[in-house]
Amino acid sequence: MDDRPSVRADAMKGGAHAAGAHDVEAYDPETARLGLWAFLATEVLLFGGLFTAYIVFRLKYPQMFHDDHLKLDRVLGAANTVVLICSSLTVALGIAAIRKGRQGLLRLFLSITIVLAAVFLGIKYFEWTEKFAHGLYPSTDIFFSLYFMMTGLHGIHVFAGMLILGTMVVLAGRGTFSESYHTPVEVSGLYWHFVDLVWIYLFPLFYLIG
Numbered sequence: 001m002d003d004r005p006s007v008r009a010d011a012m013k014g015g016a017h018a019a020g021a022h023d024v025e026a027y028d029p030e031t032a033r034l035g036l037w038a039f040l041a042t043e044v045l046l047f048g049g050l051f052t053a054y055i056v057f058r059l060k061y062p063q064m065f066h067d068d069h070l071k072l073d074r075v076l077g078a079a080n081t082v083v084l085i086c087s088s089l090t091v092a093l094g095i096a097a098i099r100k101g102r103q104g105l106l107r108l109f110l111s112i113t114i115v116l117a118a119v120f121l122g123i124k125y126f127e128w129t130e131k132f133a134h135g136l137y138p139s140t141d142i143f144f145s146l147y148f149m150m151t152g153l154h155g156i157h158v159f160a161g162m163l164i165l166g167t168m169v170v171l172a173g174r175g176t177f178s179e180s181y182h183t184p185v186e187v188s189g190l191y192w193h194f195v196d197l198v199w200i201y202l203f204p205l206f207y208l209i210g
Contacts, residue, residue, distance in 0.1 A: 029183040036187045040194050043157075047198055050150050054205060057142050068143035069206060071136065076127050077207040080120050084196045087116040091165075091189045101179035103172045110169050110185075113192070117162045124155055147206055154202060157195045164188045 058065045094109030128148070131137075138148040168188050171177065177185060 029186075033183070033187060033190070036190055040191070043194065047150075047153075050146070050153070051201065051205075054146050054150070057146065061142065064141060065143050068141065068147075069209065071131075071134075072147070072207050073127055073130070074207050076123055077203050080123050081199065081203050083116050083120045083123070084199050087113045087120070088193055088196045090116065091192050095182070095186055095189050098172070098177050098182040098185050099179060103175065103177060106177065106185065107169050107172045110165050110172070114162050114165050114169070117158050117165075121155060121158055124151065150202060151206070154195070154198055157198070161188075161192050161195050164191060 090109045090113045094106045094113070097103075097105035097109060131144075136144055138145045165188055168185055171184070
């Protein structure tokens with residue numbers, strides 16, 4: 001019997017295996033992390049400009065900022081802070097889980113993170129509608145202009161983070177990640193921690209500093 005087709009098939013399988021191994025070896029997770037850090041640097045510049053504007057106008061209109069910050073709901077702001085801190089914890093737990101190859105736990109913790117993000121946006125929506133009901137708009141004065149602009153921009157980042165983490169959940173459900181390959185999850189986690197960190201600065205600036 002001519003076994004040349006079998007030999008050719010084995011050669012093709014070996015070639016495919018070698019190509020796959022080559023792809024794995026060529027993949028550099030540090031490149032992905034570097035790309036994210038470059039992106040986060042642009043985000044720091046964006047929010048840094050807004051924080052600078054806040055400081056400049058606060059020094060120029062101290063009484064306005066003092067009076068207006070009393071109109072914000074500290075309880076809701078503190079609740080949102082707790083929610084985001086908890087979401088950072090669940091992201092970290094998810095990353096720790098996939099480093100051990102536990103995709104089920106990864107999906108669980110990232111799903112919890114997405115729910116917490118939705119809670120954050122729900123609280124923020126309630127807070128905004130309350131301000132509108134009391135006649136407070138971005139055009140009211142410079143304080144509320146900065147408040148709505150900065151918290152709104154942050155909210156957009158939270159929503160984007162939900163989409164990113166949702167994608168990670170779907171990919172994890174397909175068995176994409178493993179103990180040896182989980183860089184996209186780690187990169188997504190870095191982005192989420194950045195989003196949380198921005199709020200850690202926004203909360204005291206608008207709600208606590210009188």
